[in-house]
Amino acid sequence: MTTGPDRSIEDLIALMARLPGLGPRSARRAVLHLMRSRGQLMGPLAEAMGDVARSVRDCVTCGNVTTADECAICTDPRRATGLICVVEDVGDLWAMERSGAFGGRYHVLGGTLSALDDVGPEDLGLPRLADRVARDGVTEVILALNATVDGMTTAHYISDMLAGRVTVSSLAQGVPVGGELDYLDDGTIGAAFRARRGI
Amino acid sequence: MDWREDGVLLAVRRHGESAAIIEVFTESHGRHAGVVRGGAGRRLGPVLQPGAQLDLAWRARLEDQLGSFTVEPLRSRAGALMGAPLGLAGLSSVCALLAHALPERAAYPALYHESRTLLDLIPATDAWPLAYLRWEVALLSTMGFALDLTRCAVAGASDGLAYVSPRTGRAVSTQGARGYEDKLLPLPPCLLGEGDATNAEIATGLRVTGHFLHREIGPQRPGQPFPPARQRLLDRLARSAG
Numbered sequence: 400m401t402t403g404p405d406r407s408i409e410d411l412i413a414l415m416a417r418l419p420g421l422g423p424r425s426a427r428r429a430v431l432h433l434m435r436s437r438g439q440l441m442g443p444l445a446e447a448m449g450d451v452a453r454s455v456r457d458c459v460t461c462g463n464v465t466t467a468d469e470c471a472i473c474t475d476p477r478r479a480t481g482l483i484c485v486v487e488d489v490g491d492l493w494a495m496e497r498s499g500a501f502g503g504r505y506h507v508l509g510g511t512l513s514a515l516d517d518v519g520p521e522d523l524g525l526p527r528l529a530d531r532v533a534r535d536g537v538t539e540v541i542l543a544l545n546a547t548v549d550g551m552t553t554a555h556y557i558s559d560m561l562a563g564r565v566t567v568s569s570l571a572q573g574v575p576v577g578g579e580l581d582y583l584d585d586g587t588i589g590a591a592f593r594a595r596r597g598i
Numbered sequence: 599m600d601w602r603e604d605g606v607l608l609a610v611r612r613h614g615e616s617a618a619i620i621e622v623f624t625e626s627h628g629r630h631a632g633v634v635r636g637g638a639g640r641r642l643g644p645v646l647q648p649g650a651q652l653d654l655a656w657r658a659r660l661e662d663q664l665g666s667f668t669v670e671p672l673r674s675r676a677g678a679l680m681g682a683p684l685g686l687a688g689l690s691s692v693c694a695l696l697a698h699a700l701p702e703r704a705a706y707p708a709l710y711h712e713s714r715t716l717l718d719l720i721p722a723t724d725a726w727p728l729a730y731l732r733w734e735v736a737l738l739s740t741m742g743f744a745l746d747l748t749r750c751a752v753a754g755a756s757d758g759l760a761y762v763s764p765r766t767g768r769a770v771s772t773q774g775a776r777g778y779e780d781k782l783l784p785l786p787p788c789l790l791g792e793g794d795a796t797n798a799e800i801a802t803g804l805r806v807t808g809h810f811l812h813r814e815i816g817p818q819r820p821g822q823p824f825p826p827a828r829q830r831l832l833d834r835l836a837r838s839a840g
Contacts, residue, residue, distance in 0.1 A: 419615055512826075512830075517823045547647060548648045548689070548690060551680045551686055552686055552827075552830070555687075556830070572680065584645055584674055584677070585671070585673070585677060586644065586647070586674035586676060586677020587644060589677050590677055590680055590681075593681070
């Protein structure tokens with residue numbers, strides 16, 4: 400007969416094991432580490448998680464995650480109001496922000512049109528995007544969606560929806576920085592070839 | 599249990615953090631699902647796009663298990679269509695309809711070859727919508743509901759065919775349809791292999807095939823919505839027809 404940790408600790412391990420990147424063994428190690436540094440890490444972590452869990456919500460304007468009604472990007476007066484970058488989910492928004500390449504505002508769809516999962520335009524809040532474009536004096540909508548079949552189907556749908564009302568552009572496709580041609584798939588090479596430009 | 603064959607990728611679902619469950623259509627094994635380890639990762643993600651032609655090796659301990667695939671890309675079709683909304687809609691519709699309509703692990707070699715030919719045509723020529731319409735007729739026939747457009751179901755005449763009966767799928771001539779026109783589906787000449795086959799005509803033909811696809815396949819897949827990708831293709835085709 401073996402005796403493991405208490406029930407509540409087992410519950411914590413089971414919850415941690417559901418996080419991305421963790422399995423049962425790594426969750427056990429993480430929980431053990433937390434319990435060994437209760438004062439410095441576990442207490443503040445539990446407090447921070449509780450605070451965020453109580454206040455986290457979707458930004459009413461763009462769909463970003465925030466702890467207020469509107470996110471920090473939507474309320475930042477330094478950001479251009481005439482540019483909206485449409486992304487699939489919050490992880491993509493964070494990636495764009497890390498790059499520092501964009502100084503406008505965002506619109507988070509929360510997914511893409513999907514033939515398989517029956518996700519339609521209303522599920523993605525596309526009417527809300529059309530309202531923003533009409534209301535906020537937007538001059539350009541940049542579609543930063545994944546270069547997948549579902550992502551590009553969604554991009555074409557949005558482009559059609561906004562045609563004649565605003566300039567719609569999309570991110571370029573091609574060879575990534577540090578990429579070697581020999582290792583690229585033929586679809587990427589084809590797209591890069593079609594989008595070639597003079598230097 | 600194992601086999602190796604090439605096939606068309608129909609659908610991909612993420613499974614856990616880095617794996618994917620894919621559905622493929624092959625000549626000998628029909629629509630077949632399996633897990634691809636690392637299928638949602640950086641290396642295989644770009645390869646596993648619907649429409650791709652893959653070299654597939656399937657392995658499972660028992661025949662009726664889901665099993666796992668190892669895949670090698672043979673040809674990406676989606677890459678060439680990323681900037682072509684109509685072509686992308688066509689490719690999505692083919693893959694979604696096959697994933698929706700075909701029973702699992704039943705071989706349909708003729709339909710496989712027709713599907714593969716159509717998918718190769720989409721990026722190659724602007725005339726593919728007519729081939730797509732014929733492919734839907736073939737899909738219906740494979741699923742056990744062949745349209746009979748050879749002669750009028752009422753008068754028996756083989757000329758002047760202008761309608762299709764929404765109940766039987768048989769052609770009806772202008773004369774035979776008198777008084778019932780509004781209850782019948784318009785039959786465009788391109789479904790008879792005649793005329794210019796404009797996008798407007800092809801869209802009319804797709805309304806005919808769509809009626810029977812909904813009616814014949816829908817009840818066999820209770821709880822599963824009919825693929826919206828087909829409606830998006832139809833909308834786009836109708837728009838391009840002006």
